[in-house]
Each structure stands twice: as structure tokens, then as C-alpha cells.
Amino acid sequence: MxxxxxxxxxxxxxxxxxxxxxxxxxxxxxxxxxxxxxxxxxxxxxxxxxxxxxxxxxxxxxxxxxxxxxxxxxxxxxLYGHSVPGRIQRRPASPPQLLFHGTAPETWKVIQSDGLRPMRRQFVHLSVDRETAVKVGRRKSASPVLLVVDAAAAASDGTTFFEGNELVWLADCVPARHVRAAD
The missing domain is CATH 1.10.10.970 (RNA 2'-phosphotransferase, Tpt1/KptA family, N-terminal domain)
Structure with missing residues (x-):
């Protein structure tokens, strides 16, 4: 074998x-x-x-x-996805204008008030394209909600972003005011 x-x-x-x-x-x-x-x-x-x-x-x-x-x-x-205790150090980077996140419908209700949080991971994981975000969201729900993150505005307001790889960006958290459901 x-x-x-x-x-x-x-x-x-x-x-x-x-x-x-x-x-x-x-x-x-x-x-x-x-x-x-x-x-x-x-x-x-x-x-x-x-x-x-x-x-x-x-x-x-x-x-x-x-x-x-x-x-x-x-x-x-x-490159990303850590749940180890302690903090993996990363270098801040300027994100693209928009990033995406797929989530379960019931989680979207919480995100609308609390923003995106890392949950059991060290960082919030964001995708550079809609397709990847939907695939990730399907891990949580058969009918995920696609979220659009105004990453440029969030960065201007002080949210720190880190590049995971060419498809994944990371953030400590993203305030609710910078997250909306996709049209």
C-alpha cells in the first residue's frame, strides 16, 4: 500500500x-x-x-x-487554519477591496450583530472569490449564505489582515458593519 x-x-x-x-x-x-x-x-x-x-x-x-x-x-x-494554543505570528498585508465568506444561515444572524469571529481558530478565514467561499460554506450548510466583506473599508477602520495564500486571507475579526449578504 x-x-x-x-x-x-x-x-x-x-x-x-x-x-x-x-x-x-x-x-x-x-x-x-x-x-x-x-x-x-x-x-x-x-x-x-x-x-x-x-x-x-x-x-x-x-x-x-x-x-x-x-x-x-x-x-x-x-499557511493557515491553526487551532494551536498561542498565537502564530503573521505579517500584516493590504487586502483586496472585497473578500468573501460562506456560512450557515443561522450563523449569519449572529454575524449581523457580532461580526466575523475566528471561533475555534486563530483567525477568520476569508476567500478571494465567491466560489471558494461557497465551497467552504457548504461544510456548514447545504444552503450556505455568501457574505461579502468590504476588506478595504475594514482595513481603513483598523482591521488587520494577513495573506494566507493566493486564495485565503485572514483577519483577527471583521466588524459587522463591513459584512453584508451577497445579492
Whole structure:
């Protein structure tokens, strides 16, 4: 049995985003962990995991449609989606004019008064296009509400944004006045 990229991506995401201590990873304040620590931990699972190597990690990252991870020399990190305790440090960036967020209809009612909050994650996740936001929203509801975020106005009012990757932007929170349902 061979390990496929999707299985490897799920395991790497779990290790870097949610429970690095289970993999005995020493992550820095920006979420970087040594590749050799990650590989050692994955190989200890046995079976097809025993053959995981740096080339496999590179292939998984290169072939990924969602670009969740990045390599830099002998270190690796998840680009977004962290639920680890403590705060992953990110560099602020200027967002595009509009961003999008998909959510369940019942959650939209709360967002209208409280704004977008990160919930169990470190940041609010926003999409650069409607299609991605709807896909994300379908994880919560068969009929998600598509929200439009006036990111430029929110940034002008003091909301800090961070680029996750080319499809995902992050924010600490977005005030309700900058969020509306799509037409």
C-alpha cells in the first residue's frame, strides 16, 4: 500500500495546525517546524508511512490545489487554519477591496450583530472569490449564505489582515458593519 498526497496532506495539516505536541514538533512563533522532526514522527506510524521523505513532502505541496503548506529549506509550516494554543505570528498585508465568506444561515444572524469571529481558530478565514467561499460554506450548510466583506473599508477602520495564500486571507475579526449578504 502506498501513501497518497491527500493522506499526507491531512497528516501534515493535523501536525502543523492542530496538535504539534502529538508529533513532538518544536514550532517557532511563525509556525515553522523542522522537516526532519515531522518526517521522523510520520515514519514512526509504520506501514506505508515509513517511506515518507522530503521529496514526498515537496510533491504533496507542489501538487496541492489549496496550497496549505510551505517549505523553506529544512523547515515547514501550515499557511493557515491553526487551532494551536498561542498565537502564530503573521505579517500584516493590504487586502483586496472585497473578500468573501460562506456560512450557515443561522450563523449569519449572529454575524449581523457580532461580526466575523475566528471561533475555534486563530483567525477568520476569508476567500478571494465567491466560489471558494461557497465551497467552504457548504461544510456548514447545504444552503450556505455568501457574505461579502468590504476588506478595504475594514482595513481603513483598523482591521488587520494577513495573506494566507493566493486564495485565503485572514483577519483577527471583521466588524459587522463591513459584512453584508451577497445579492
Amino acid at each position: 502506498t501513501l497518497n498526497d491527500a493522506e499526507l496532506s491531512r497528516a501534515v495539516s493535523h501536525a502543523l495546525r492542530h496538535e504539534p505536541w502529538l508529533y513532538e514538533l518544536e514550532m517557532d512563533e511563525e509556525g515553522w517546524a523542522p522537516v526532519d522532526q515531522l518526517l521522523t514522527s510520520l515514519r514512526e506510524r509504520g506501514g506505508s508511512w515509513g517511506s515518507v521523505d522530503g521529496d514526498g513532502l515537496e510533491r504533496m505541496i507542489t501538487n496541492s490545489k489549496k496550497r496549505r503548506h510551505e517549505l523553506d529549506g529544512d523547515r515547514i509550516r501550515a
